[in-house]
Amino acid sequence: MTARSDVILDRMMALHPKIIDLTLDRVWRLLDALGNPQSDLPPVIHIAGTNGKGSTLAMIRAGLEGAGKRAHAYTSPHLARFHERIRLAGELITEEHLTAVLDECDAANDGIPITYFEITTCAAILAMARTPADYTLLEVGLGGRLDSTNVIDRPALTVITPVSYDHPQFLGETLPEIAREKAGILKPGVTCVVSRQHPDAMAVIDARAEEIGAPLLVQGRDWDAWEERGRFVYQDLRGLIDLPPPALIGAHQFQNAGAAIMALRHLGLGDDAAEAALRDATWPARMQRLRSGPLLDMAPRAEFWLDGGHNAACGETLAETLTRLPMRDTHLVCGMMNTKDVAGYMAPLEPHAASLTAVSIPGETNTLPAADTARHAAASGIPASTAESVEEAVRIITARDATARILICGSLYLAGRVLRDHG
Incomplete structure (x- = not known):
């Protein structure tokens, strides 16, 4: 039997503009019609990058929950069901709740052209703004600067995972062009945790951070993480942590885990959060x-x-x-x-x-x-x-x-x- 949310989502696909253009105008219009729920979100951790966004988010979420915090999470795309994209205080959104916020966004949009990702992002923001939690984790869908999630004036923290080549038709053909889009999530006065980058990408991120006054915590400069004899080793100015390897498989997950732990430590969370980030994170379809x-x-x-x-x-x-x-x-x-x-x-x-x-x-x-x-x-x-x-x-x-x-x-x-x- 087809879920009612699937029927609404299919209908939303028909609203898609004839030409895909990265812009925030449609998102701002709909959020304004909804009463600007983005202003009511619990403290936001906004994550951009080409690779590792989802895994890093999963480890931050596991760390927050291991420290007794409740976290919303918005990710994309989904694998089996749309509901996977939205977690409210740790739990997947229910069919009833999803249907309600989709209906509300559809009515507020009033048939005006808008992309599927834009209107469903607004629905996720609406659901998360109305549900109590300690933090909100937002994963960028595409790029950063003009992504539908980039509507938070002052997040608690931003994160940029490794930048590489992807979506050239939207983000540019060169690493500096792509990095410029990712660096669009930086906000004045808001710290950003940055994973190790190609020098061309790092130069762009550094320049943007200096331009707007966004403090950076950069892998290799302010913190680092690596594998040593099968163990996970993390170090920053506060000291060194030696833990079992991440539950997520792959050498790249040591870097993602390091970014997650730097984020958790910046938020004031201790060793329990770090251990949970490595031990409890799950992220389907990543090895x-x-x-x-x-x-x-x-x-x-x-x-x-x-x-x-x-x-x-x-x-x-x-x-x-x-x-x-x-x-x-x-x-x-x-x-x-x-x-x-x-x-x-x-x-x-x-x-x-x-x-x-x-x-x-x-x-x-x-x-x-x-x-x-x-x-x-x-x-x-x-x-x-x-x-x-x-x-x-x-x-x-x-x-x-x-x-x-x-x-x-x-x-x-x-x-x-x-x-x-x-x-």
């Missing part, structure tokens, strides 16, 4: 091990992993993560969107992939055809073929190797489909 479901029933001796990373930096991160897993042939099942740097994503994976079976992403008009994904993989030196579905790809792979490691990757949209069908 997630699948341990049950229909895919495991199809191939019980295979090892299944799921990752939604989709740009060149994610390919590098994924490749590095694979080097840390026990030796085993890794077979990729890959589907990508046609807006991504497919060659850049594939290149670092070549030494680690025994094969790649390409699929088109079901239900996505912007999916890259499986044949094109396979062509890019082959050009990168990965033995490649195509399949009609993830299930067919698994059958093909396990017919050759029943104990294969199978990594489903290339897109959060593909990851969401897999979690809906097999999670």
